[in-house]
Amino acid sequence: MTAPHFVLDPDGWCRGAQRYDSPHADARPDGTAVTLLVVHNISLPAGQFGTPHVSDLFTGRLDYNADPAFADLRGLRVSSHFLVRRDGRVIQYVSGDARAWHAGQSVFQGRPACNDFSIGIELEGTDTLPFAPAQYEALAALTLALQQRYPLTDVQGHQHIAPGRKTDPGPLFSWQKYIEIWGRLLKEKAAGQVGLVPAYRQLRFPVGVPESQPKN
Template sequence: MNRHRAPWVRGVALALAATLLSACANAPQRSPLAAWSPSPNHDARQAQVIVLHHTQMDSFDEALATLKSANDHGRVSAHYLIAEDGRIVQLVDERARAWHAGVGRWRGMGDLNDASIGIELDNDGSEPFAEAQIDALIRLLDDLCTRLAIPRTAVIAHADLAPTRKADPSAQFPWARLANAGFGEWPRADAPPAPEGFDPVLALALLGYDTTDLAASLAAFRRRFRGVDSRPPISTPAAGAVGIPPVVFDDEDRRLLFDLQQQRLGR
């Protein structure tokens, strides 16, 4: 008998193997110690927020290599990397935790890698973001928010969740353009001044910022909503005062925060 199989037999075997492999990719992860008695009463753990970064590197290839390798400073990754020309590369399954957020807090959530999709933008941190790159980002946000049922407002900066450690994406990032496309929270242009008695610290916390280091949180807020990199001034303590001098919110901080708070409260 001929020991070599007919080509069509080999073809069928290969197709069968491919089917089995793709079935494996979707198979539930189970413990070998337990009998499998599946319940229909569950749902997928969902990402609730999308975190944007700039790579702070000189090239797409350098960033891609870093996001896939063991680095001197530890492994990092993101679900997506977007090139300046609009090319989108996916590095991590959306159901898996990518390692992009690090230590931080947002809206009371303490492990943002658990709760988020991470998107890196190829940008050195000082240059403007490319048009084609932002076009691609908006298309990807539309796709992610639609498929994963993530609220369109839940798109934030890495610096928003880690204001003491991070400053990305830079003040050049076009948040207004994203807001025009329907993503992220954004103050209304004609928002009135904040009224007397308005508490800007509570509004920052309501938005989601961890206000433990208030100066750092306000700096992140200003970068995101005012496009400026500035540490807010600390008021000069009165003679004989003790403790940490208070952070000064200016009228524009207060106006924007009041409007964002009103929107969050559905007003």
């Protein structure tokens, strides 16, 4: 499978992703570096894929009468930087330079308010179904593109920064598969870019998952 190609422009918008601007975003605190990538899952209605409802939620256009389950979402103002569809297509709602409202109450390494210093990527899915191969390819390729634009040091699931409150991306998300594809793509890029691998080897993943080190 060929991984998609993404490039982050100087304004934080990604070439290779469909742009769909969200009003649910604001400026990061002055001087805040983007060091954390947070992986989520989402589907609306739950377990249904390919609907427009996630984009509608993130852009404040959701028809709350379209499904009985949407009643609990009324008035909710949330967003994510990216959504990765089941077929690997990527939608971007918020510039990476801005603060998307994806993490909520959260803490990473003792530091609260993860929205301030993170990028949020939603995978179209649930805690109870495997993710599609195309999603892992797109997620890994997007991770590399983000690393080339921001000083990312860590990747976490929403469940890791909001334990007890959130469970995504869930037990069926394969961190190992994500890491392996990331490593493969990094090696491919490094073949033509001397010094790239040493510069990007230090991306850390959740506790219990091997640190990302591409195999020689």
